[in-house]
Amino acid sequence: MADDDSPQLSPPGVAPASLRLGVSVDLREATTVVHASGVIDASTAPRLWETTSSILREHPAVLVVDLTKVAFVDSYGLEILALVEERARPDTVLKLVAVGALGIAGQATGIPVYPELAEALVPAVPPAVYPDRRGKAGRRDDRCDELWRRVTRATESRISGTTCAETLCATVLRLVPELETVTLTLHTDEGATCVLAASHSWSNQVEELQYTTGEGPGITAFTRQREMIVPDLAATGHWPGFTHAADRIGVAAVFSFPLPAPLRLGALTFYRHHRGCPPEPVLADARALARISAVMLDRDDDLLDQVARTTGYDEVCHAAGILSVNLGVPTDEACVRIRAAAFANDMPVRSLARAVVADPDQRHRLLDL
Incomplete structure (x- = not known):
């Protein structure tokens, strides 16, 4: 294939390309769809290239080539599709819609193949936040694409009154049931925590223990931006306060x-009730689902309102302020004392904070003032 933009193909001297191949372009928000119909061979392939190369020069976010109405593609046509894959920018997501033998042949081009246009039009995960790539950035394997489609469908059709985070938790657990329970939690570098959703009250209770002790795998995963795989919590040696309480x-x-x-x-x-590590494919799904969840939350217009409603730790800040004044210590030290008191009294930290705020006698007893 030549290096310039025009493939050097020899026409076989048959009917004009315009009569043998129909090409149209459909713009759908960030996605450009090229519809082809008829025959793609040596005489018609340059017409398809002329259209697709022109679109590629505009750097589209997503380019879909729809071949569902194409009756035949020879090696010249496949060479054009391979050239599209080669010339696309790394941040352009390419998709090919084809069925039957054409779909099988299309896989050789390096472009992901979809059996229906509707599936190809499901919004693509932004390549910058997707870790599982093959080849050029943004080319994802079939399993990750399937996870994205299923999560997208679930969030788009969620029941009225259900938050995006709650839908994500329910969907994630359906996709990786081997992991038993799941929580979706926001953290800040200052130590604030917000449990957006939990699949079970038990897993929500475990998150409360993380906040009370100020340590745990979720906090470490956030601060270090590294996954925490702990198949036997009791044997890990990390997070002694959390581990003791969680056990x-x-x-x-x-x-x-x-x-x-x-x-x-x-x-x-x-969180699981029994020890042991699930198979690697399950963990790979969980990794992809964490990335997908981040994208969905970033797109959720109601997230900030939900955080404001569900943070639930304002009373901890209030209690820390009271203790800071009474003892003449910084508020961060006061927070540490409140957490320590909650742990010592076997109480959720928010319950202790509410008692500290509401009752001076309880305050002196619980905090040992």
């Missing part, structure tokens, strides 16, 4: 995945 309520294994940079929102964490 008492039956937490045996933890798998936490950061909601990744550049979004860096928090963590998707799975």
Whole structure:
């Protein structure tokens, strides 16, 4: 194939290309769809290239080539599709729609193949936040594409009154049931925590333990931006306060995945009642689902309102302020004392904070003032 923009193909001297190949362009928000119909061979392939190369020069976010109405493609046509894949920018997502033998042949071009246009039009995950790529950036394997489609469908059709985070938790657990329970939690570098959703009250209780002790796999996954794979929590040696408390309520294994940079929102964490590591394909799905969850949350217009409604730690800040004044210590030290008191009294930190704020006698007893 020549290096310039015009493929050097020899026409076989048959009917004009315009009569043998129909090409039209459909713009759908960030996606450009090229519809082809008829025959793609040596005489018609340059027409398809003329259209697709012109679009590629505009740097589209997503380019879909729809071949569902194409009756035949020879080696020249496949060479054009391979050239499209070669010339596309790394941040352009390419998709090919084809069925039957044409779909099988299309796989050789390096462009992901979809059996229906509707599936190809499902919004693509932004390449910058997707880790599982093959070849050029943005080319994802079939499993990751399937996870994205299923999560997207679930969030778009979620029941009225259900938050995006709640839908994500329910969908994620359906996709990786081997991990038993899941929580979706936001964190900040200052130590604030917001449990957006939890699949079970038990997993929500475990998150409360992380906040009370100020340590745990979800917090570490967030601060270090590194997954925490802990198949045997009791044997890990990390997070002694959290591990002791979590073991008492039956937490045996933890798998936490950061909601990744550049979004860096928090963590998707799975808790199990029994020890052991699930198969690697399950963990690979969980990694991809953490990335997908980050994208969905970043696009959720109601997220900030939900955080304001569900943070629930204002009373901790209030209690820390009271203690800071009473003891003449900085507020961060006051927060540490409140957490320590909650742990010592076997109480959720928010429950202790509410008691500190509401009752001076309780304040002196619980905080040992």
